[in-house]
Amino acid sequence: MLAVLAEHEVDYIVIGGFAAVAQGSPLLTNDVDIVPSPEPDNMARLSTALKAMRAKVRAEGVEPLPFDHDAVSLADARIWNLTTRYGDLDITLRPAGTQGYDDLRRDAVAVTIRGVPVRLASLGDIVRSKEAAGRDKDRRALPVLRELVSRQLRSRHPR
Amino acid sequence: MIGGELVREARRRAALTQHQLAERAETTQSAIARLESGRTSPSLEQVERLLRLCGFQLLVELAPYDDSDIAQAEALLREDVDARIAEMEAGLAFAAELQTAVKAAPPGRKRRRAPL
Numbered sequence: 001m002l003a004v005l006a007e008h009e010v011d012y013i014v015i016g017g018f019a020a021v022a023q024g025s026p027l028l029t030n031d032v033d034i035v036p037s038p039e040p041d042n043m044a045r046l047s048t049a050l051k052a053m054r055a056k057v058r059a060e061g062v063e064p065l066p067f068d069h070d071a072v073s074l075a076d077a078r079i080w081n082l083t084t085r086y087g088d089l090d091i092t093l094r095p096a097g098t099q100g101y102d103d104l105r106r107d108a109v110a111v112t113i114r115g116v117p118v119r120l121a122s123l124g125d126i127v128r129s130k131e132a133a134g135r136d137k138d139r140r141a142l143p144v145l146r147e148l149v150s151r152q153l154r155s156r157h158p159r
Numbered sequence: 160m161i162g163g164e165l166v167r168e169a170r171r172r173a174a175l176t177q178h179q180l181a182e183r184a185e186t187t188q189s190a191i192a193r194l195e196s197g198r199t200s201p202s203l204e205q206v207e208r209l210l211r212l213c214g215f216q217l218l219v220e221l222a223p224y225d226d227s228d229i230a231q232a233e234a235l236l237r238e239d240v241d242a243r244i245a246e247m248e249a250g251l252a253f254a255a256e257l258q259t260a261v262k263a264a265p266p267g268r269k270r271r272r273a274p275l
Contacts (some may be wrong), residue, residue: 018244018247021235021243021244021247022240022243022244023243024232024235024236024243025232025235026228026231026232026234026235027228028247028250028251028254029247030251111240112240113240113241113244114241114244134164143225143228144228144229144232147228147229147232148229148232
């Protein structure tokens, strides 16, 4: 999935549980949450990448639904819950508690995952977003994420 | 921050506006707004009172500190990013195997209760 996004030069930041796992969280997640840059050209590249991944809309208890999309329609929805041939993918332009791509990019962490360069939302931003989302699963993740943030801060600014 | 969130949640559940809650609490709407947004930090007593005015009570309990997640995180922090993702994938695969096994298992016999 990340390789396909890279192939199509999609500009995005990974947030949520997957980004947290990449930074040390032990909590499992089976989807990837991304925040794309809202630039129209980027949204068009994202639409092409989604077609290459055969993305469909996923919903509880029903078969995934094929859907038509382009740069404009993708930017219209608050969140897209999709399933692709590479796994589940959630796309949101403005995750809870954040101002979206530009806001997250400031503190994003650049890593390479299986040879693919990827930008991850910082742990602090993941905590901010989960605090704002406030769902049970977000609340459950917060203690360990907060602890990871405080360890990061201690390692950056040792006494 | 948490206190403010609780007050906002309680107020919304009670279908009250900030102004209505402020009237009940004999304060101003802007004071409620500041508290809910985290710009001021209320004391525990203030939070309890505001929740009560919304028709709720605050239950607080102590639980033993559980550091099992952070112990796992410490182990993962010693790995690189690819290894962390691989561990997660292995965990998900194992969970899926378990779910399949549970679904495939024949229904268990009822255990007889031991006599008292």
